[in-house]
Amino acid sequence: MTAWLAQNQASVNEAGELNLPDYAKQLAAVDEGRAFSWLSKFSVLRISGDDATAFLQGQFSCDVAAIAEHGVSWGSYSTAKGRMQASFLLFGSGGIFHLLLRRDIAETFRKRLSMFVLRAKVKIENVDDSIAALAVIRPTACSGAIPQREAADGNDLAAAISPQASIVLSDAPAALLAQWQPALAAVGSTAWDLVFVQAGLPWVSLATYEEFVPQMANLDLLGGINFKKGCYPGQEIVARTQYLGKVKRRLYRALVSAAAVKEGDTLVAASTGDQTIGRVMLAVPKTDGQSECLLVIQEAAWQENPQLANNPAAQLQQLPLPYQLGDVI
Numbered sequence: 001m002t003a004w005l006a007q008n009q010a011s012v013n014e015a016g017e018l019n020l021p022d023y024a025k026q027l028a029a030v031d032e033g034r035a036f037s038w039l040s041k042f043s044v045l046r047i048s049g050d051d052a053t054a055f056l057q058g059q060f061s062c063d064v065a066a067i068a069e070h071g072v073s074w075g076s077y078s079t080a081k082g083r084m085q086a087s088f089l090l091f092g093s094g095g096i097f098h099l100l101l102r103r104d105i106a107e108t109f110r111k112r113l114s115m116f117v118l119r120a121k122v123k124i125e126n127v128d129d130s131i132a133a134l135a136v137i138r139p140t141a142c143s144g145a146i147p148q149r150e151a152a153d154g155n156d157l158a159a160a161i162s163p164q165a166s167i168v169l170s171d172a173p174a175a176l177l178a179q180w181q182p183a184l185a186a187v188g189s190t191a192w193d194l195v196f197v198q199a200g201l202p203w204v205s206l207a208t209y210e211e212f213v214p215q216m217a218n219l220d221l222l223g224g225i226n227f228k229k230g231c232y233p234g235q236e237i238v239a240r241t242q243y244l245g246k247v248k249r250r251l252y253r254a255l256v257s258a259a260a261v262k263e264g265d266t267l268v269a270a271s272t273g274d275q276t277i278g279r280v281m282l283a284v285p286k287t288d289g290q291s292e293c294l295l296v297i298q299e300a301a302w303q304e305n306p307q308l309a310n311n312p313a314a315q316l317q318q319l320p321l322p323y324q325l326g327d328v329i
Helices: 004-008 023-032 052-057 103-114 171-182 190-199 235-242 299-304
Strands: 033-040 042-048 070-076 086-092 094-104 121-124 132-136 149-150 155-160 164-168 249-256 267-268 276-284 291-298 316-321
Touching: 023 033, 023 190, 033 171, 033 190, 042 052, 042 103, 042 132, 070 149, 070 235, 070 299, 086 155, 094 103, 094 121, 094 164, 094 190, 103 121, 103 291, 132 171, 132 190, 190 267, 190 276, 249 276, 249 299, 291 299
Parallel strands: none
Antiparallel strands: 033 132, 042 094, 042 121, 070 086, 086 094, 132 164, 149 155, 155 164, 249 291, 249 316, 267 276, 276 291
16 A cells, blocks of 8 residues: 555555545545545454354344345444444455454454453454455445445455445455546545545444444444344343334434534534533535534434534534435434
8 A cells, every 4th residue: 555655645644544635626526426545544353263153143233144144234333231332334255254443443342342252263353454445436336325245356345335335345455446546536534534424324433432322323224233133232222222212313414614523523502501412423524614524413403503512603504314314203
């Protein structure tokens, strides 16, 4: 990747964010559907061993057994109280799993999950040194919000995550980058986050660690929760939330009239004073001084002019998602 970074006058900062010149041009490339990126802000974990499928089935919200041989799913890992410590994209291939998640929580998550392996034949390892996560917008696709596996070259793993965007885990990233470079524009981490925002795809980060129950991030709508499988950490809370109709908050897409919006920023409403009614999950500054965001908020709060706690003057406008929220009870 070093040669590619130099070729594109790009750099990766201490937070793992990929930076390239001309941010306005990058945003334009995303809007025009001709962009690709190295997901340097993300990590890849490989989980293998004879007991890997059974072990993960008892830890994650998604149906691991259903994707074990050749599948892909969104999923989450939660505390006993149902609060997510990670959301991820999980690939299964012949009983070996590759899991994509935010880099800032990856090591904490790996250590936490490893605590429960005990005598099971399971190996959990970070493979960032050998596998790169890449993303591309191209006219292939996913008929809805639930990810679908795609054909890939060699040992690569690919999945469509929206009608335009795909993620590829590759052990030979230079070849793919060279293939995409002539017709598509390379974009950095922040510009690519706009793809996730517009697709309504949630990633738990350090700023939102243990803040949300999976349904608050719309994972039930994205195929990331299986309500018929057995127990896993937080399963009782997740099931109760679903069947007793207690999903008070959902993930929404919004336009905010301020550029300085960050992951984890709190939302309040005039009628409830300092009480937190939601949080920003992902934010992307636009060139016009506004930000496009994913935020978890109470549905009723939209009728009360929700505000950023640290910038009450900023206006929030709800934007459509590419999938239906349904009724929020």
